[in-house]
Amino acid sequence: MKLFKRALVLLLIIIGVLVYLNYTKLNIISGYAAKNMASSVFVAQRSAESITQYDNNVPLIKLAETEVDNKTKSASSSVYGFMERQSVYREGLGAVLINDDYDSSEFTLKPNRNRLSDTIPYPYGQLNPKDTIFPEIDMVQLNKAVTTAFSNADVQKTRTLLVLYKGHLVTEKYIDGFTKDTPILGWSMAKSVLATCYGVLEHQGKLGMDWPAPIAEWKEDERRNITLNHLLRMQSGLEWEEDYTKISDVTKMLFLDSDMTKAQKKKKAIAKPTEIWNYSSGTSNLLSGILRQQFRSHQEYLDFPYSAFIDKIGMYSMTLEADIAGNYIGSAYAWANTRDWARFGQLYLDKGLWNGEQLFNTAWVDYITEPTPHSDGTYGAHFWLNVNGRYPDAPKDLFSCNGHEGQYVFVIPSKDLVIVRTGLAQDPLFDVNTFLSEVVKSVQ
Structure with a gap:
């Protein structure tokens, strides 16, 4: 006993x-x-x-x-x-x-949405996509690529997949429980959506990427030299720990903070701008806070992403989630269905031109795809790159929005392709290189 x-x-x-x-x-x-x-x-x-x-x-x-x-x-x-x-x-x-x-009583505002009616087929409009046949597309090969992406379902965990070629839908597939209308959490693909807000404001002549970050707390120390460009490229030199396996800067921000724009703002400089590259979700949320500063009212801030490009390109399924303080969580929480994520990719393939309207400068695509020093050619400005052959069997001009658990919007200008894949597993469980190479092979 x-x-x-x-x-x-x-x-x-x-x-x-x-x-x-x-x-x-x-x-x-x-x-x-x-x-x-x-x-x-x-x-x-x-x-x-x-x-x-x-x-x-x-x-x-x-x-x-x-x-x-x-x-x-x-x-x-x-x-x-x-x-x-x-x-x-x-x-x-x-x-x-x-x-x-x-305080629930404080949440009286919500973004105004503008859903337009049109007579244009998807992806540029809301009508059903045209049934288009391209002789240069090997559909047998493309179907093989799709089958491969959905194979070994317990490991790869692909949920949805869609391919646009020259602005036309050539294939899409969904597992049971998901349809073309099901919103998907893009996780860090939200970073690319946030960056686009800056591209639009630059096009409108309202800010420049070389502008100092408008943070009052930084004006009296070395952080005063940090620009919007440094923040968009994750090369500010600020301290940040992006580790989701433990209590870290990013997990505390996402699951404890009321105002997520402040977490990175409070961090000290551990290097001069451009000296290091340090991926930081805190930086993206800081940029969301800076974005809010560009508007006279909270309502204008809430409306801007939708009025500037989201609703203009017909991404009506998109929802940008906000923190308790009413800031868009630009690091992680953007929802849209698979077809709408593909519209976003098509906007970048078309260099900001949508149904005759230039939403951001054509040079903006050159800017976000310029490799950031010390990122080993993998990162531009809130977009991922393939300049260094991260995916060795895919074209080097590929750039993408990447999110946790394998959310991807791939844009391949040299092949006129936009590819969306969503799921619950990422590289290497989902073999991105093999998948991309199989799709690219289908374009003769």
């Missing part, structure tokens, strides 16, 4: 130590589960059962038990009853993790 009691005490001590060491992680675990559930149910209109079975069924996150309240449009999660977190849906602004700073 004494031995049993000693073993029980030892077990309780071990459990206590484990809880103590991981207690702060529970905040992140339950926060992720609640946020992902609320957004997926109320933005993407998917079932809670599907989110639990697939999206939240990953290490650590699957420890959380999540409940959805359709009446209040919210989701609550906890880990064995510890650290309960709640995420609430707000019309037009998506879901947000709430804390003591949250």
Whole structure:
């Protein structure tokens, strides 16, 4: 009996130590589960059962038990009853993790949307795509590429796939539970959407990429030399830890902060601008805050991305989610269906020209695809590049929006291709190089 009691005490001590060491992680675990559930149910209109079975069924996150309240449009999660977190849906602004700073009465604004009727086929309009046959497209080869992307489903976990060629839909495929109308979370593809806001403002003559970042706190120290260009290229020299496996700068920002634009702003400089390249979601959210400063009112800020290009190119399924302070979370939370993500890629393939209107300078594409020093040719300005042959069997002029778990919008100018792939697994589980090479081979 004494031995049993000693073993029980030892077990309780071990459990206590484990809880103590991981207690702060529970905040992140339950926060992720609640946020992902609320957004997926109320933005993407998917079932809670599907989110639990697939999206939240990953290490650590699957420890959380999540409940959805359709009446209040919210989701609550906890880990064995510890650290309960709640995420609430707000019309037009998506879901947000709430804390003591949250006051529902403050969320009276939402972005104004402008849905235009047209008689133009997809992707430039809302009518059904034309059934177009291109003799230079080997459909047998293209279908092989699609089949490969959806093969070994338990590993590759592809959900949706679409290919545009010369502004025409040539193929698309969706797994059960997903359609052309299902919004997909782009994760870090949101960074490229945010960057486009800067491209539009530059085209309108309202700012320049060489402008100093308008941060009052930086004016009295070495950070005063940081420009918008440095921020867009992730070469500001500011301290930042982008590690999703632990309590880090990025996880604290996404799951604890009320105002996500402040996290990077507070960081010290560890190098001079351009001396290092350091991928930072905090930088993207800082840029979202700087974007807000360009407008006289919160409403104008909320409206801008939609009026500037999102609604103009017909991305009516897109939702940009905001934090408690009402800032767009430009690092991670943009939703759109697969066809609309492809419209975004087509806008860049067409160098900003959409149905006769130039939305950003043609030179903007040259700017965002210019390799950033110290990124080994993999990064431009909030877009990823293939200059160094990251995907050795794909054209070097490929550039892309990349997101967590394998969300991709690939633009290949030399082949007139836009390729969208979404899923729950990324490289190397989803073999991006093989997939791209198979698609490119189909264009004779």
